[in-house]
Amino acid sequence: MSFIYNLGIHLTDTVLKTIAPFNDKIKSGVMGRKNTFSILKKHIKNEDKTLWFHCASLGEYEQGLPVFKKLREHYKTHKIVLSFFSPSGYDIRKNSPIVDVVVYIPIDTQNNAKTFLDIVHPELTIFVKYDIWPNVLNELKRRQLRAILISAAFRKNQSYFKFYGKQLREALFAFEHIFTQNEISKTLLESINYNKVSVSGDTRFDRVISQLEQDNKLDFIETFKGENLCIVAGSTWPEGEKLITNYINTHPLKQVKFIVAPHNIKDNQIKQFQKNLNVESVLYSEKTEDTLKTAQVFIINAIGILSKIYNYADIAYVGGALGHTGLHNTLEPAVFGVPIIIGGNHKAFPEAQQMIDLKGMFAVENQSDFNKILTQLIENSTLRKSSGSKNDQFIKNNKGAVIQILDHLRI
Template identity: 70%
Template sequence: MSLLYNIGIHLTHFGLECVSPFNSKIRKGNIGRSNTFDILKNKLTKNDKTLWFHCASLGEYEQGLPVFKALRQHYANHKIVLSFFSPSGYEIRKHTPIADVVVYLPLDTKKNAKLFLDIVNPELTVFVKYDIWPNFLKQLKERKLRAILISAAFRKNQSFFKFYGKQLREALFAFEHIFTQNESSKQLLESINYKNVTVSGDTRFDRVYSQLEQDNTLNFISEFKQDKLCVVAGSTWPEGEDLFINYINSNSLNDVKFIIAPHNIKSAQITNLKNKLNVKTVLFSEKESVNITDAKVFIIDTIGILTKIYNYADIAYVGGALGNSGLHNTLEPAVFGVPIIIGNNHSKFPEAQALIDNHGMFSISNQKEFDEILIELIKNQSKRLETGKNNSVYIEKNKGAVIQILNYLRI
């Protein structure tokens, strides 16, 4: 592996250590990675047969979950190791029943890669989407251990496809097969002479479609919504919340209710959001002690229930694309057949453009555009129902990636 890459990894480690006293998220990651090998040694023996699933963060975990569930069922006698790089994935899913052992992935040094695989020695490794770690992958290849990459999405400006990306390109060849989300990713892989590739689509479609088979009832949301039209704003950031604050404070439609589920649920931000609203607003954390039926706005200051809340939406807004944080999951509300509003910074999310082209999603860049489309969707029931239906049909047509992956694995 490239000397510069390895030097860079060690410099990254040094930088993370320096920053960790001032950043709680980085500090959690550093502490978690320092405990990884002890956890693995305590929970695995040399006689255990294992599988290894790796995800960058929570989004990739949800993306891979349909495949993980199928492999968990098929390999019932294996121990499954699930690794995350980001605390946002590890902290939320560290007790998932999908895995026997959940750990932070150590930094991608040669030493860490060798020690990790000495302990885990997986019969099959599954990476999700884009988290490519060259030293770990090189070790998998040298040990002739099976590895696949699922729901991969590549762009031509990535290092793999540049003249200086030779060493990183080689890491991709550790995968015996790569399942891509789209044809353009397949073509990019073929341009570097990687041939074992299948366009299977995105496993997220299977993941969100399975939500329809679950019980999505939340009695307190039913109590809040009653028979009113409901707008759900999911995974919001301040720039998106400002749009809602201005709209709600300027409009007095009594037959519309709003649910806002911020991405950041720190108490200071939640309090600030609530205080800016000039209508009756209740928090999830106080729902047992107040009357929520006559509230106009319900702020969800907890995590883990947003997907079910989308089931109650007549219109949805998904945050992230007005700023630089990245668009959050638009497929979760789409599966429930509701129209969706997003910001305009969505170029890295092909499913967003597909939903826009399919006339189920609307991209806005300012308050005026937001107000116009929201008012139209509120007042025009036929457009609201038609555009929402376009989204549910789109999800239905694009599921099926999991079947292709399992067929390849002969499961």
């Protein structure tokens, strides 16, 4: 099985390099991995004490951030390496203030694993949620280097729990401890005789709660919102934007304003969305005090401010689950105590189902569903406030994962 895995890794590397010229995202990853070792050698010396954090992408980074921050505070003299597989994570967090160097993780060949660890020699390694790299993890284990996995979530149909998943299964045993999000994951790990496991919950709850400790004031949002009800649609995709556009165009509501933050902020797609609206709109990049006051729709063609914008929402819509893309972060609006609307494709996101069961979140399948629930939330302030309060309490009830992880690390 080891031979098959390593053959597959080399083939994957070849395929990625072959198609890179035709795909900007893949090209970024391929070019970035070419520079990984030279970047590390520039920043890490043999005598340095180091920590290594690995995240698949931006979502996992945000998930691990509360733990990363505490470790940064504790290990003040250590150099911290942060690695990503996805360009979206690397591009947005390549200047993260809590680490010393950010790189792409190299393709998981045996030679790459040895070279990476020769340079980094981490005193502690933390992987977040998934993105298991067998050769790297086995090399960590061979060198008797500490590693933990946090906020892990496993499903029965994953390779770890199948007869053909030996390589991945063995890699899990490189972790001295695995902290899972739920009991199901713990039971699955115990079924393969991995017993150094704790149910700590999801560190994302600690992450979003920390948002309340920040200054979330945005003067331009206050100018736009005024005394009106405000609906914030975050991380939207075209299928969700179509529902929003149709609703706005067919429901003339003078006392309701909409903020839409598309996931994709390419100019042509933003302009098309704006063109489809029959009401006055303004782009973030073109805003003035006057246009903010008169526009009914504010389109955020920028990144990095959505979590603060949710602070001004009376109702939130979170994109991703209407089509085939994954549901985006619903905890960010939930922490501000607002009701949330999502699409129906949310099975891989247990927190969404939990909030639906609590009646703080509402799943829709089509325009009719969307119109019905949004109108109810706009017109019924009791329902709106009650639903939002349930989401707020849900977040508070699920915090505490970071404390358990730090306790294991004796910090």
